Amino acid sequence: MIHTLTTYESTTTDPYENLAVEEYLTFHVKPGECILYLWQNTHTVVIGRNQNCWKECRVSELEADGGHLVRRLSGGGAVYHDQGNLNFTFCMRKEDVNVSRQLQVIIEAVGSFGLTAEKTGRNDVAINGQKFSGNAFFDSDGYYYHHGTLLLHVDTASMSRFLNPSKAKLQSKGVDSVRSRVVNLSSLCPDITVDTMKHAMFAAFSKVYGLPATPLCTEHLNLDTIQKGRERFASDHWKYGQKIPFTNRLEQRFSWGEVNLDLHVNEGQITEALLSSDSMEADWFSDIGTEFQGLPYRTDILCKALDRSLEQHLVPADIRADLCQMVQEQI
Structure with a gap:
């Protein structure tokens, strides 16, 4: 009482x-x-x-x-x-x-x-x-x-x-x-x-x-x-960092092609990532994604990692900017 x-x-x-x-x-x-x-x-x-x-x-x-x-x-x-x-x-x-x-x-x-x-x-x-x-x-x-x-x-x-x-x-x-x-x-x-x-x-x-x-x-x-x-x-x-696993598919069509970024996340960290596109320059996006494993699921961190990886694959700056904007808008 x-x-x-x-x-x-x-x-x-x-x-x-x-x-x-x-x-x-x-x-x-x-x-x-x-x-x-x-x-x-x-x-x-x-x-x-x-x-x-x-x-x-x-x-x-x-x-x-x-x-x-x-x-x-x-x-x-x-x-x-x-x-x-x-x-x-x-x-x-x-x-x-x-x-x-x-x-x-x-x-x-x-x-x-x-x-x-x-x-x-x-x-x-x-x-x-x-x-x-x-x-x-x-x-x-x-x-x-x-x-x-x-x-x-x-x-x-x-x-x-x-x-x-x-x-x-x-x-x-x-x-x-x-x-x-x-x-x-x-x-x-x-x-x-x-x-x-x-x-x-x-x-x-x-x-x-x-x-x-x-x-x-x-x-x-x-x-x-x-x-x-x-x-x-x-x-x-x-x-x-809660143990709530989830997946998120980021997708958008640009003038140069359609792109999908599949992210698997658990405890606030990316456990798996796959970037794919129907772009005519398919080699730009091959093998991109594995370096994201273990990164925090945070827009700023993911954008920097994505831009760095794309640059290493000789992807033009305007396309890198398109993809980073997609990440910023969809996460």
Whole structure:
């Protein structure tokens, strides 16, 4: 039974530190305690634990734009975060979980602005059929968290840009996201801002549980442990190196011929590659691909390796540029 409410508000928009704090709070929550943690990320795509990041978002484009790719501990689908998005996490022991009650905090907070929200069948929260809050869950050894998003005034153009990659030729066993119609709460009520929603969430937390909430001071956190967690979440191995094998066929027709580049990838590295073309200059492309084995599946690295290999085969610069552009657009 919950008898202690604690609140914590992040002081950073660094997504890797925020996930590390979330993990720390989860594994340090006391029996009978519920922690409500509010946090924001800047320009970030967050994917579920078992998702293929390249199938879920435009990874190279996101990172070239200064954005961050984050893989969280929980399952579920990919979401876009910016500072128009407020994130929440309920941390507690597994025996104290009550998803309906936790979702009621969100419904009450939104209701304080005169809006009527309801839970949908997929543990989302929506208004008039439009989702503004997606939720995911994690538990380990009796420790549990329920976290999600609150769309306040998210840049939906960026959301669409980075969460809608071309998937026609990429085959993967990773879990796919389910896309839904979404709505920004500020478009329904101009009084909703990040600050007003934070106050509303903390007030609703106490109201729903019928208990006062005590803020947690940063001084009570183990910053060394959190820093180690941050380094893990930010590591290439965590972000890209999951054991989710997949294949991707890049193909395009140019004025000089059609080309196919078949890539087999596992744990974020290319395990096999084959470049083929119906070009009249077939010798240009013979034996190209074996040198890609073991390379990270990253656009910049693959483009450099491809250009170097093509140059060694005396492929003209304009055709090398065409192929590198294909890689940049299709990965």
